[in-house]
Amino acid sequence: xxxxxxxxxxxxxxxxxxxxxxxxxxxxxxxxxxxxxxxxxxxxxxxxxxxxxxxxxxxxxxxxxxxxxxxxxxxxxxxxxxxxxxxxxxxxxxxxxxxxxxxxxxxxxxxxxxxxxxxxxxxxxxxxxxxxxxxxxxxxxxxxxxxxxxxxxxxxxxxxxxxxxxxxxxxxxxxxxxxxxxxxxxxxxxxxxxxxxxxxxxxxxxxxxxxxxxxxxxxxxxxxxxxxxxxxxxxxxxxxxxxxxxxxxxxxxxxxxxxxxxxxxxxxxxxxxxxxxxxxxxxxxxxxxxxxxxxxxxxxxxxxxxxxxxxxxxxxxxxxxxxxxxxxxx
Amino acid sequence: xxxxxxxxxxxxxxxxxxxxxxxxxxxxxxxxxxxxxxxxxxxxxxxxxxxxxxxxxxxxxxxxxxxxxxxxxxxx
Ligand code: SF4
Numbered sequence: 001x002x003x004x005x006x007x008x009x010x011x012x013x014x015x016x017x018x019x020x021x022x023x024x025x026x027x028x029x030x031x032x033x034x035x036x037x038x039x040x041x042x043x044x045x046x047x048x049x050x051x052x053x054x055x056x057x058x059x060x061x062x063x064x065x066x067x068x069x070x071x072x073x074x075x076x077x078x079x080x081x082x083x084x085x086x087x088x089x090x091x092x093x094x095x096x097x098x099x100x101x102x103x104x105x106x107x108x109x110x111x112x113x114x115x116x117x118x119x120x121x122x123x124x125x126x127x128x129x130x131x132x133x134x135x136x137x138x139x140x141x142x143x144x145x146x147x148x149x150x151x152x153x154x155x156x157x158x159x160x161x162x163x164x165x166x167x168x169x170x171x172x173x174x175x176x177x178x179x180x181x182x183x184x185x186x187x188x189x190x191x192x193x194x195x196x197x198x199x200x201x202x203x204x205x206x207x208x209x210x211x212x213x214x215x216x217x218x219x220x221x222x223x224x225x226x227x228x229x230x231x232x233x234x235x236x237x238x239x240x241x242x243x244x245x246x247x248x249x250x251x252x253x254x255x256x257x258x259x260x261x262x263x264x265x266x267x268x269x270x271x272x273x274x275x276x277x278x279x280x281x282x283x284x285x286x287x288x289x290x291x292x293x294x295x296x297x298x299x300x301x302x303x304x305x306x307x308x309x310x311x312x313x314x315x316x317x318x319x320x321x322x323x324x325x326x327x328x329x330x
Numbered sequence: 331x332x333x334x335x336x337x338x339x340x341x342x343x344x345x346x347x348x349x350x351x352x353x354x355x356x357x358x359x360x361x362x363x364x365x366x367x368x369x370x371x372x373x374x375x376x377x378x379x380x381x382x383x384x385x386x387x388x389x390x391x392x393x394x395x396x397x398x399x400x401x402x403x404x405x406x
Contacts, residue, residue, distance in 0.1 A: 020344055043344055043371070046378040055382050060348045222342070248395075252340050 001048045002173055003109040005180055006140040008052060010158060014107070016056040017097055018045035019090050021065040022221050023194045044192075051182070061093060062218055069195065070214045074126075079201040081193065083115065084123055091131035098136070105136040105151045111173070112142040112166040121145075141165045141173070194225065203229055203330045210234055210274075219253070223271075226250065228291070229330040232283055236274025237330070240291050257307060260288040264301035267292020282316060289318035331360040339396065343371035347379045350401065354385065359405035362388065367397050376401065 004014050049056035068089045072082030087110075094106045110119050110127075124146065128137045135150040143152065143162035152159040165172050177183075194200040203224045208214045210231070223239060227246050231237040241247040250259075250269045258272040270288045272280075281304055289300035295318045305311040336353050338346035346367045353363055365376060376399045377387045389400040 018344075020348060024344075043347065043375045043378065046347075046375060046382065049382045050378060056379070058344050058348050058351060058379075060345070060352075 001052065001109065001182070002177055002180075003107050003140045004048075004052055004054065005182070006162065007107055007157070008054070009180075010161060012157065014052075014054050015103070016045065016049050016052075016054055017094050018056060018058045019061045019065075019093060020058055021086075021193075022062045022218055023065075023069070025192050025194060025197075057097070059093065059097070061089075064093075065089065066216065069216075077116070077196070079196050079198055080204055081195040081201075084126060087127045088130035091127055091133050091137060095131055095133040095136070104156065105138055105149070106133050107138050107140055109141060110139045112139075112145050114166075114168055138162075194221075200224055206231060206237075206330050210237075219256070223253070223273075227268075227271075230287065230324070230328045231330055232287065232328050233274075233280060236272055236276050236280055236284070238284060238287055239271040239273065240288070241268040241270070254305070255307075255309075258284075258304065260284055260302050260304050262289060262292045262294055262300050263303050263313065264299075265289075265292050265294030265297065267294065267300075282314065283319075285314045285316045286319040287324070289316055290321070290324070292318075294318060331358070331362075334361065334363045336363055336365045338365050338367040338372070340368055342369045343375055346372040347375040350376055351379060351383075354383075354401065354403055357403045359403055361403045362400055363403065364398055364400045367399070368395050370397065372399065373397055 004016065007014050045058065046056055068082055068085050069080065072085040074082070074084040077083050091106060091108065098104070098106055110124065112119060112121050112124065124139070128134055131137065138149045138151055138157065139146065141163045142165050143149070143159060144164040145166055148159060151157040152162075163176070204216070204221070206229075207216065207220060207224065226249055227239040227241050229237055229239055239250065241250050247269045250271055253259075253271055254269075258276060260270045260272065261267060267288065268291050270284070270291070272284050276284060285302040285304060288302050289295065289297075292300065294300035298317065299315045300318055302314050302316055303311055304314060334353065334357065336349060338349050341349065346365060346369060350363065350365050357363060365372070373390065373392070377390075380387050380401055385404050386402040387399060388402050389398075391398045
């Protein structure tokens with residue numbers, strides 16, 4: 001946001017690009033969970049564009065991004081975040097967009113030394129090189145600490161009016177935002193991507209491990225954002241809705257998975273991911289009973305519908321809290 | 331000038347706005363597009379997207395779980 005503002009102040013025409021990878025925190029969790037429903041929902045990128053008075057293009061890169069997550073050349077950060085590859089990928093996509101739409105150069109809001117992996121002085125040239133943007137990639141917030149880029153050398157941009165921010169201290173950025181009159185300054189540090197979320201990436205690692213290969217489709221990564229995940233056996237896991245919003249969301253997946261719910265008591269919808277033998281059905285039913293209002297009852301009736309659409313009912317004793325090993329929870 | 335429909339039900343934000351954007355790119359000024367969606371976030375995102383791109387939302391309707399938003403494409 002600030003980087004764009006710095007350019008706009010120089011009279012440069014700027015349009016925003018926001019890439020949707022499927023791992024963006026934006027939107028989904030609010031949309032799914034009932035407890036978040038009262039919070040104002042806004043797409044931050046669109047909101048920023050409106051504040052700046054620029055166009056914003058939201059680009060679906062779900063398919064292409066898979067290769068970045070699965071095979072990052074530069075490895076992962078603290079979790080499963082392939083930040084350096086990710087930046088290179090996004091700047092490459094931005095370069096392609098720039099070329100297709102007749103734009104001259106790309107700016108990003110990166111600051112030297114702000115992030116341990118992708119915004120170090122020695123990794124910034126990697127992004128410029130691997131994206132193919134080379135010296136058409138300008139970082140207005142740190143430009144004066146970096147070699148002049150094409151737009152600076154050509155005089156399209158006045159280098160003297162660019163900034164020399166570095167390091168993790170965000171105070172200078174906050175001060176500049178305030179000077180521009182931006183009070184509702186939406187730029188959280190790294191909080192917008194599930195690949196830096198330890199709980200989420202634990203579930204993603206479990207998915208890959210039990211599948212025997214690093215592969216995912218869009219539904220897989222959506223479902224990792226929803227519900228309580230338990231893996232009682234290597235060959236199956238359960239996704240238990242935590243509230244009405246998640247119940248409704250999981251409803252949309254009923255035809256793809258065996259699913260369970262209590263008919264004698266109020267309780268959540270549970271999806272079973274994997275192949276369940278008869279004894280697994282009983283265990284899944286007992287767990288389903290555990291998470292409903294009948295958890296203290298002697299017996300709970302559970303309806304189980306298989307992927308083939310066949311439904312049966314089982315009367316089971318809910319599993320006790322102490323019968324669920326903590327490592328079943330993902 | 332023609333009217334078009336887009337089914338974005340079951341898609342979560344920002345996918346309804348992405349699909350709207352892709353569809354609008356194929357339309358002509360004066361055309362209209364009615365988007366059907368189920369994610370309430372679209373009520374906010376699609377009008378915001380229209381504002382930044384200079385298009386016009388001519389109607390929004392909410393019926394139970396379904397939302398319909400009609401966009402008029404302007405010559406931006
Ligand atoms: S935090 Fe996520 S979106 Fe941001 S650079 Fe890293 S992998 Fe990419």
